[in-house]
Amino acid sequence: MSKSNKVGIIGLGYVGAPLAYLAAITGYTVIGIDNNEEAIENMNRKINAPNELHDKLDKVELIASNDYSLLRDTDIIIICVPTPTINNKPDTSILKNVISGISKFIKRGCLIIVESTVAPGMTREYVEQYLLKKEKLIINKDYYLAYCPERIDPGNKKFWVGNINRVCGASSDYALNKACEFYQSMIKARVIPMESIEEAELVKVWENSMRNVSIAQANLLAMMCDKYHFSVEQVLEGLNSKVEQFGLTLAYPGIGPGGHCIPEDIHYLINTSEKDIDINMNLLKEAVKINEEMPRYAYDKIKSIIQKSGEKVEKMKFLMLGISYKPNSADIRKSQALVLYNLIKNDNQKIDLYDPIAKYDIKDISSKKIFEKKISEADIIIVGCAHDIFLQLDYTHYKNVKYILDCWNKLDESKIEKAGIHYIGVGK
Numbered sequence: 001m002s003k004s005n006k007v008g009i010i011g012l013g014y015v016g017a018p019l020a021y022l023a024a025i026t027g028y029t030v031i032g033i034d035n036n037e038e039a040i041e042n043m044n045r046k047i048n049a050p051n052e053l054h055d056k057l058d059k060v061e062l063i064a065s066n067d068y069s070l071l072r073d074t075d076i077i078i079i080c081v082p083t084p085t086i087n088n089k090p091d092t093s094i095l096k097n098v099i100s101g102i103s104k105f106i107k108r109g110c111l112i113i114v115e116s117t118v119a120p121g122m123t124r125e126y127v128e129q130y131l132l133k134k135e136k137l138i139i140n141k142d143y144y145l146a147y148c149p150e151r152i153d154p155g156n157k158k159f160w161v162g163n164i165n166r167v168c169g170a171s172s173d174y175a176l177n178k179a180c181e182f183y184q185s186m187i188k189a190r191v192i193p194m195e196s197i198e199e200a201e202l203v204k205v206w207e208n209s210m211r212n213v214s215i216a217q218a219n220l221l222a223m224m225c226d227k228y229h230f231s232v233e234q235v236l237e238g239l240n241s242k243v244e245q246f247g248l249t250l251a252y253p254g255i256g257p258g259g260h261c262i263p264e265d266i267h268y269l270i271n272t273s274e275k276d277i278d279i280n281m282n283l284l285k286e287a288v289k290i291n292e293e294m295p296r297y298a299y300d301k302i303k304s305i306i307q308k309s310g311e312k313v314e315k316m317k318f319l320m321l322g323i324s325y326k327p328n329s330a331d332i333r334k335s336q337a338l339v340l341y342n343l344i345k346n347d348n349q350k351i352d353l354y355d356p357i358a359k360y361d362i363k364d365i366s367s368k369k370i371f372e373k374k375i376s377e378a379d380i381i382i383v384g385c386a387h388d389i390f391l392q393l394d395y396t397h398y399k400n401v402k403y404i405l406d407c408w409n410k411l412d413e414s415k416i417e418k419a420g421i422h423y424i425g426v427g428k
């Protein structure tokens, strides 16, 4: 793979932006395409590069634009746009728009790589079939096709796009070699060739669905521990002694997974498998159901504890801390904390919300000063997202607080209980 190759990357978000910088730093000439002005500006000003590359940005050739025609002479086009769901069904409209956008600008022999998460069969359905039908372009003759899913975990300090193993499937041996060589030239990790595009697609949706199911199991365990009056943490510690020796993976309970991957990707797998291969996907559907019910479960748990103590929930002031789907991230996509917040608000309870990290437009409390006032008036604090700033707070300092619901099981339970505040976790 020659470094003189020109690479086009479409979708400059959590997946596409780090990849664009990595490719540029490796020596490729990179053209980033996005339809969002902020994403384009961030890249043109080189302000959103991964930390690992900050000191290498001087000489890179990288431009971002919304003009698809710039892809005209690119040798590789990589698609990293969102593949969301609507009502638990895959929403492939963005993918379709992008394929239509690039279709007029595909250079002969170009390698098109899809990185967006899709289920088996979708890369061929949305790229190969479209290009044949609309542009009469023939795969492995006019262009080549590969699927190489991203596994990035934004905010992870150990793994970034430069050192995460990849799987890759392609339309021909030539395309597979070319795609594997391209990724291998950039990353210090393994690139595993798969037999087909569809196998690589299955690896990606399966790993995220597996995670969804493990989280559902952890949540089920938490519910059992609540009923038995066990501490889920103790049980998990016991389970960990098996993990230490046999290397199984444990998930932890909470109010359900959020983000653009774990809650969404499983629906790609469920829908496609039921439609294309008539397989019963009830196991996965149940996992989704358990996870989606967790905000309601947590809310009912706190209400029942308050009612048992003879107090009236309606008279209490709630304060939710943290709305992102994961700690120290601004991302609120599919945040279950947001679901919980809306549940409480729609139940006509008084609830304020504070999250100086999350990117959202319903900021109830915008300043630290108002936050201090609200927290000193709150009866119930809900840690919806365990940002470091909320783990470092001394909750015992706020005399009005009677209950703390820790949706992440991360706070110091004994310190809180010693101060006379009722600590409520998920499964403890």
Ligand SMILES: NC(=O)c1ccc[n+]([C@@H]2O[C@H](COP(=O)([O-])OP(=O)(O)OC[C@H]3O[C@@H](n4cnc5c(N)ncnc54)[C@H](O)[C@@H]3O)[C@@H](O)[C@H]2O)c1
Binding pocket: 010, 011, 012, 013, 014, 015, 016, 033, 034, 035, 036, 039, 080, 081, 082, 083, 094, 097, 098, 115, 116, 117, 118, 149, 150, 151, 152, 153, 154, 260, 261
């Ligand atoms: N976020 C993750 O941690 C992660 C990890 C692995 C895989 N993925 C998968 O990668 C894909 C991208 O996810 P993401 O998190 O980077 O999404 P994102 O929302 O962060 O970024 C997507 C980018 O695509 C742009 N875009 C949308 N429509 C466009 C169009 N028609 N033309 C050009 N640009 C367009 C958006 O403006 C945005 O900048 C998804 O399929 C996702 O499931 C995400």
